[in-house]
Amino acid sequence: MLARFTPRSRRETRATVLENLLRSGGAFRPTIARETNLTEASVSRILTELRNENLIQETRQSAPYPGGPTALVTLSNNVALAGIELSNSRLSFGIGDPSGALNYVERLPASPHLDQGEFERLFAESVRTMRDWSAHRGTVIRQAALSIPGYGRAAGNPIYPWDMDRLRNFLADTLDGVPVALTNSVIAQAAFHRYSNTTKYPVSGDHLFLFVGHGVAGVIVDESAPVDAFSAVEIGHMVIERDGLPCRCGHKGCVEAYTSLRAIAKIIGVADSAVLSRGDSFIETLVLDQGVHDTLRERLFTLGLGLGNALNLHPLSSVVISGWPSLMPEEDRKAITEGLNDSLLGGFDESRLALSFIAPSIGNDPRAALYYAAYCFVRGGGLDAKADPRAALEEIA
Amino acid sequence: MLARFTPRSRRETRATVLENLLRSGGAFRPTIARETNLTEASVSRILTELRNENLIQETRQSAPYPGGPTALVTLSNNVALAGIELSNSRLSFGIGDPSGALNYVERLPASPHLDQGEFERLFAESVRTMRDWSAHRGTVIRQAALSIPGYGRAAGNPIYPWDMDRLRNFLADTLDGVPVALTNSVIAQAAFHRYSNTTKYPVSGDHLFLFVGHGVAGVIVDESAPVDAFSAVEIGHMVIERDGLPCRCGHKGCVEAYTSLRAIAKIIGVADSAVLSRGDSFIETLVLDQGVHDTLRERLFTLGLGLGNALNLHPLSSVVISGWPSLMPEEDRKAITEGLNDSLLGGFDESRLALSFIAPSIGNDPRAALYYAAYCFVRGGGLDAKADPRAALEEIA
DNA sequence: CACACTAATTACACAGTGTAAATATGCAGG
DNA sequence: CCTGCATATTTACACTGTGTAATTAGTGTG
CATH class of the missing domain: 3.30.420.40 (ATPase, nucleotide binding domain)
Structure with missing residues (x-):
């Protein structure tokens, strides 16, 4: 963390800054510069860019010391994210923002033996409701994430032995246009604990x-x-x-x-x-x-x-x-x-x-997936998923 | 391997190209470009640079197909490297080049219970002889590597329970000026199998x-x-x-x-x-x-x-x-x-x-360490170790 | 209200890259 | 030995992204 990593792609730099904001929940510019190993000049440039895209907000704060910084930078809560969690007992949908606030929730009971067809039916219907809700408010979901227990194993998922290609296609179709990340529930849990400021x-x-x-x-x-x-x-x-x-x-x-x-x-x-x-x-x-x-x-x-x-x-x-x-x-x-x-x-x-x-978090679903969605959004630099082919390489199993 | 990694430091690009040459043992430019994900233009620039520094050689070869490439690029065997291996039964020193050729070897019996002081005595004396040999020939050792069984464990080395800081300082003093890499014998073995063209x-x-x-x-x-x-x-x-x-x-x-x-x-x-x-x-x-x-x-x-x-x-x-x-x-x-x-x-x-x-390689010491030295040389882009602070970060335990 | 102190922005120079045009090279066929 | 084909190699140029340092802005204190 000491050396300066000179030239990176803009996407990467944006991702670094955004992720820092997600982790801290809001920070002053000098802190951001220090933690991201960027110069204040770079931070300034990036933040200007992000502000123009409405990805961040700056709220006035009295300076913490003479001459100190005056604006606290936070991720904009105009960025709508969707988190969806499948667990042993239920399937939950939520819409929220990078601060972790949940503005919409729907939870359905689900059997641990849910088969892929049943899942698709349940999912499609709830997604429709969810998207109606967001359409009504004029919000555009920037990133969605779905967490599934056991996802990502090379040998296949022993809990939900589904066809993953079919699942991915189904998600892409159903959520058309909204980028979706699929992940393992544990990773979502980790993201939850890491990024939620409550703990x-x-x-x-x-x-x-x-x-x-x-x-x-x-x-x-x-x-x-x-x-x-x-x-x-x-x-x-x-x-x-x-x-x-x-x-x-x-x-x-x-x-x-x-x-x-x-x-x-x-x-x-x-x-x-x-x-x-x-x-x-x-x-x-x-x-x-x-x-x-x-x-x-x-x-x-x-x-x-x-x-x-x-x-x-x-x-x-x-x-x-x-x-x-x-x-x-x-x-x-x-x-x-x-x-x-x-x-x-x-x-x-x-x-x-x-x-x-x-302590394990109970009954917070689908907050973990929501945080994971925030992480994915941020990791991509807040840009459209397809813009940079490199993103595909960074995909985590 | 599909996407193009846009801007990197020159050191990194050099390292990529050099490593490709080490692995292949010699290649034509189009192949290098393909395998390193660089454009031919970049490869050309880098090779020009490397040629001026005498790190590579180009030997004329008849083109493998009409209009094909004409010069086979190889690492220069003017680059002198030193490999030193400590094993259960002996301590071996060697000087060679990136092709794996050993031009000088000395092997001493060593007890598996060698203590640090004894090691230092043995080592210092052999290094003197080795450096005399290279001085006589006017060769400058660009990189040395020492492999030790059990090196690099967080909990300390159970086989040679030595003080690692002392060892590092000792090496730096004894080999003054020559960059030394310390590594685990297994890593050296892996480097040997990966880079030696015999197997x-x-x-x-x-x-x-x-x-x-x-x-x-x-x-x-x-x-x-x-x-x-x-x-x-x-x-x-x-x-x-x-x-x-x-x-x-x-x-x-x-x-x-x-x-x-x-x-x-x-x-x-x-x-x-x-x-x-x-x-x-x-x-x-x-x-x-x-x-x-x-x-x-x-x-x-x-x-x-x-x-x-x-x-x-x-x-x-x-x-x-x-x-x-x-x-x-x-x-x-x-x-x-x-x-x-x-x-x-x-x-x-x-x-x-x-x-x-x-098959395990027997009696090849210190070739494994020599290949590891080649790897380290190449990984650093063939530049002096201190030139880029980032190198320190990339150090592998 | 000026001062001290730091934040934030911006002009400029620099590194490293890709594109594409220009040049070089080798082989096959006459 | 010359010509033309097919590809290799080099080079000029434009572009991205960065750090430095000069400039401008903002805040609290006396």
């Missing part, structure tokens, strides 16, 4: 965002790139115990088989959905017998073991964990570090690895 | 180079970048069996504990070094009883299991394996795919994952 994000710099829910998935957040990059990493199906518990993927001994919400729910004896919906205190509200408690710790240990293996392959110095483990008492979470200690090369060392926990 | 490298495109020797290490070769990037990946210490065999790292059940040369040598009942030195037919020359044979297959299965886990985390569609498994009969190597089938999400599928084997 203070506990780290900066490259890190792993680990989400333990129905699946166990990681997202590597690469902040050294000019624009943040999120890439999904398959952790849940790492085989950690030969001939271990059977997993829904068909293998045995996967991390997911031990630590997924489903596995945990079974141990505690409640329904999957109940675990998270009880919020912070799901554990406290249960009268746990010692056996259950020990088993949960054991599962956290397993998670740590898998995480350590993952970190051996992807050396990163900080990890943010979200999902049910974040709801566990701190004392129990230590089992994760014990597991880490047994697999991370050199053992667990607090000074080399920062672990933090962040 | 036909079996893949193109991003892939994993897996080396199974004293350790089990992977190198991700990223060819989508303008200049190839090699990054080491720790596979050997993935815990694959809870409470499994003890590993030298202190943990239990690491892949290395099952599949390293040491582990295999013990099973077969020969010395570590004997396994590889017998070359291609080390297995055939042994009268294996069924038990030994089964155990070896079992170990290959374990390797496959670990590799599958690694590929879940780093999705890549081809893997090149080198080391003792490459010497095994094809029939036995299938155990690797069986292991892969049990851990790779979606199972092993020939159409999604290409596995290839490449």
Whole structure:
């Protein structure tokens, strides 16, 4: 972040500035220049351009120090974005803006066994309603994003075994004209935590965002790139115990088989959905017998073991964990570090690895997809998707 | 590889062209332009520049087709490079050129328990001799590289637990003026296989180079970048069996504990070094009883299991394996795919994952380090290391 | 109200590229 | 040996995007 990256395409520079604004939620020019490694001159040029396109707003603020800056730059909330989330239990649609505000929401129940045809019917109808709503208000949706659990795996999606080309074509047709990004739910989650200002994000710099829910998935957040990059990493199906518990993927001994919400729910004896919906205190509200408690710790240990293996392959110095483990008492979470200690090369060392926990977000759908849409919009420099062929190359699986 | 990357720094463009030449071992201009995504005009400008600096040579060749190109461009063998390799058994020094030719070699026995002081003594003396040799001939070493097993781990090097800052300073002092790159032996191995023209490298495109020797290490070769990037990946210490065999790292059940040369040598009942030195037919020359044979297959299965886990985390569609498994009969190597089938999400599928084997190189030291030096020289655009501050950012761990 | 201090804009020079026109080169056929 | 074809190679020019530094603008303090 020290050196100056001299000539880039305008799109890239715009993306850098826009992304900085998305992340900060609003900033003064000198700060932008510092964080993006651009000169104030460049920032000025870019902002002028963006202002003319109504992508940013400047609100007067009294200067924070003598001679200080006077206008706070924020992303314009005139930019309409659509977020759509498919989860195990529902399909949600929302329209909002880069600040994360949701101005329109529709949520439909959806079966976890939704087939592609049913999905298309549900989707098409809701999109019609959604677009009517936006047409009425005269807003043009600049970017849409759809998040789907398990999306993007090379081997195909084991949860929704759909034809992805058909899906992409369907989306392009249905949302005609509106650029759509398809992504994995975990990536959307990561974007949510990273860009929503409600939660203070506990780290900066490259890190792993680990989400333990129905699946166990990681997202590597690469902040050294000019624009943040999120890439999904398959952790849940790492085989950690030969001939271990059977997993829904068909293998045995996967991390997911031990630590997924489903596995945990079974141990505690409640329904999957109940675990998270009880919020912070799901554990406290249960009268746990010692056996259950020990088993949960054991599962956290397993998670740590898998995480350590993952970190051996992807050396990163900080990890943010979200999902049910974040709801566990701190004392129990230590089992994760014990597991880490047994697999991370050199053992667990607090000074080399920062672990933090962040509460999972419940009932916020489709905010995660909305933030992901904002990220995509910003990543493209706020320009039309097709304008630069390079964009295609940067697409993240 | 389709889009054109517009403005880059001159250094980067030079690096791209030079690296292309290193990889191809010589090419015609139209080919270079195509492969580097540069216009012929740019290639022409860059080559003119490089020719003036004596970094490349053009040899007349009859055109391969009417009106075809007439000059084959190669890296100049006037560029002197030094490769230095530290291995379990010896320390070798060499001077050569980008074609891989070694003009000077010195090899000294070295203990696997070499301490840092002893290393420095040995090193300093040999470097003196080496530099005398080059001074006599009036050659100036443009880039040196030193490869060390286990180098670059965040947790420190378990094999040579040295002070790395001290080592870096020592090298800078001893080789004063000559830029030195320090790297892991596996990365040097990967560079060797990739750039030496003797072996036909079996893949193109991003892939994993897996080396199974004293350790089990992977190198991700990223060819989508303008200049190839090699990054080491720790596979050997993935815990694959809870409470499994003890590993030298202190943990239990690491892949290395099952599949390293040491582990295999013990099973077969020969010395570590004997396994590889017998070359291609080390297995055939042994009268294996069924038990030994089964155990070896079992170990290959374990390797496959670990590799599958690694590929879940780093999705890549081809893997090149080198080391003792490459010497095994094809029939036995299938155990690797069986292991892969049990851990790779979606199972092993020939159409999604290409596995290839490449014989380990024996007694070639310090050629691997020499190729790595060539890579570093080329990566820097053939310019002095300090000229562009950005180079520091691109340093690979 | 002037001053001190920093922000924001803008003119200019520079690096690096692609396009396209101009020039060079080799081969085949007479 | 010469001609013409087919492509390679070089070069002039225009364009993009940047940093530097000079200029202009804005704010709080005494």
